[in-house]
Amino acid sequence: MEDPRPFCVGGRWKSSPAISTVISPYTGDQVAAVCFGSADDLREGAAAAEAAFETTRSLPLYTRRKVLYAIARLLEERREELVSTLIAEGGKARKIAEGEVTRAIETITISAEEAGRVDGSIIPLDRTLGGAGHTGYLTRVPAGPLLAITPFNYPLNLACHKIGPAIAIGAPFLLKPATATPLSSLILAEIVLAAGYPPEAVSVIPAPGAVADEIIPDDSFGYLSFTGSPDVGWAIKSRAGRKLVGLELGGNAAVIIFPDCDLEYAASRIVAGGFVNAGQNCVSVQRVIVHRSIYSEMEKKILAHLSMLKVGDPSDPDTDVGPMISIEAASRAEALVQSAVEEGARLLCGGKREGALLYPTVLADVNTCMDLSCQELFAPVILLVPFDEVDEALGIADDSAYGLQAGIFTDSLETVQNAFRRINVGALLVNDIPTFRVDEMPYGGVKASGIGREGPASAIREMTVEKMLIINER
Numbered sequence: 452m453e454d455p456r457p458f459c460v461g462g463r464w465k466s467s468p469a470i471s472t473v474i475s476p477y478t479g480d481q482v483a484a485v486c487f488g489s490a491d492d493l494r495e496g497a498a499a500a501e502a503a504f505e506t507t508r509s510l511p512l513y514t515r516r517k518v519l520y521a522i523a524r525l526l527e528e529r530r531e532e533l534v535s536t537l538i539a540e541g542g543k544a545r546k547i548a549e550g551e552v553t554r555a556i557e558t559i560t561i562s563a564e565e566a567g568r569v570d571g572s573i574i575p576l577d578r579t580l581g582g583a584g585h586t587g588y589l590t591r592v593p594a595g596p597l598l599a600i601t602p603f604n605y606p607l608n609l610a611c612h613k614i615g616p617a618i619a620i621g622a623p624f625l626l627k628p629a630t631a632t633p634l635s636s637l638i639l640a641e642i643v644l645a646a647g648y649p650p651e652a653v654s655v656i657p658a659p660g661a662v663a664d665e666i667i668p669d670d671s672f673g674y675l676s677f678t679g680s681p682d683v684g685w686a687i688k689s690r691a692g693r694k695l696v697g698l699e700l701g702g703n704a705a706v707i708i709f710p711d712c713d714l715e716y717a718a719s720r721i722v723a724g725g726f727v728n729a730g731q732n733c734v735s736v737q738r739v740i741v742h743r744s745i746y747s748e749m750e751k752k753i754l755a756h757l758s759m760l761k762v763g764d765p766s767d768p769d770t771d772v773g774p775m776i777s778i779e780a781a782s783r784a785e786a787l788v789q790s791a792v793e794e795g796a797r798l799l800c801g802g803k804r805e806g807a808l809l810y811p812t813v814l815a816d817v818n819t820c821m822d823l824s825c826q827e828l829f830a831p832v833i834l835l836v837p838f839d840e841v842d843e844a845l846g847i848a849d850d851s852a853y854g855l856q857a858g859i860f861t862d863s864l865e866t867v868q869n870a871f872r873r874i875n876v877g878a879l880l881v882n883d884i885p886t887f888r889v890d891e892m893p894y895g896g897v898k899a900s901g902i903g904r905e906g907p908a909s910a911i912r913e914m915t916v917e918k919m920l921i922i923n924e925r
Contacts, residue, residue, distance in 0.1 A: 606635045
């Protein structure tokens with residue numbers, strides 16, 4: 452086994468006596484050892500970011516874009532290393548890992564393109580006598596250094612969704628990756644440094660949540676971007692001080708199936724959205740609300756498509772569903788499934804667990820009050836719920852503490868318009884699943900699902916503030 456991987460503080464690689472092992476969720480074997488940072492290391496990273504801000508905010512646009520294009524090129528050059536790392540540290544199926552690396556490259560490339568599109572305008576101020584002879588120039592400037600906290604499920608691309616826009620606007624950053632999946636973020640730090648971003652502006656420090664919590668109130672940062680659980684996210688916001696905050700906190704996404712849609716296509720998309728990345732996706736299909744007239748038919752179609760999925764070794768290129776992030780996570784989901792069955796839900800398939808591998812599970816006739824219907828499962832489990840009337844279906848979909856994305860399958864424009872008014876989410880997908888996301892789109896939720904929007908253009912707006920220059924033309 453290699454020596455423990457150091458972390459990066461202000462462009463310097465640093466070791467520590469706090470060592471954590473990265474474990475393969477599939478095999479249970481040790482993949483690597485990683486040095487964890489202390490609260491002092493995080494404070495050092497914050498101080499480095501604050502000191503670097505004057506340098507990065509002054510970088511010309513062509514330099515920032517050059518760095519971002521170099522990062523995209525280096526991600527491509529290290530593609531296979533990154534894919535293998537994502538498989539090893541997170542148990543991600545190879546085809547999903549390959550897709551994540553591709554998306555990370557696209558996210559960085561889009562960030563480079565959006566760097567030159569920061570909003571700005573000229574505002575005549577002579578609407579009143581007092582403004583005569585004055586002109587305002589409105590632009591956006593970085594709010595300050597970025598503090599980014601990322602989850603385990605898409606550790607590379609979600610880091611790029613935070614770091615890419617930060618570099619685009621000229622902001623230093625401190626990235627705290629998930630403790631279970633730090634390796635891809637440490638490789639990303641190497642790539643950012645190799646691409647030529649000022650070293651003092653780059654910190655990537657794995658640390659336990661309790662340690663990282665100490666840096667949350669630090670006003671060295673102008674913007675805090677967190678992706679993770681609602682309980683943690685809202686607690687972070689309450690302690691964030693004066694900095695701007697963006698939270699992406701997941702959900703229990705609903706899909707409504709009406710009789711006038713293409714049922715075969717709907718079933719194929721539901722299976723794709725419910726089991727991709729072992730269901731560990733903030734917009735994973737969870738609640739499938741089906742009109743009673745087609746309920747039995749949809750059961751059969753969903754099970755038919757599910758039977759085509761290959762479950763098992765994530766390193767196998769043909770595998771569709773690999774393990775969850777840990778045995779503990781899989782056991783929790785298994786227990787919720789068993790509890791629902793005891794309460795009257797019908798187990799159509801799955802429910803079986805081998806270590807961290809929970810087989811794709813479909814439950815029918817789920818009561819909307821059951822725990823697994825109200826919570827974010829973050830597991831390869833979908834729930835079928837019958838309905839009779841349109842208003843009933845829309846009410847079930849909206850009856851959630853969350854509001855990230857939802858889907859609706861129908862050919863009725865009236866139903867679509869009604870759903871768009873009634874279902875309180877960040878995005879409504881028509882004739883597709885809520886799991887759909889391309890990296891340039893604004894992405895985020897309402898209610899317990901968070902505040903703010905990601906996607907490079909949106910994140911750039913979130914990370915910047917308006918600033919006026921007023922000239923007296925006397």
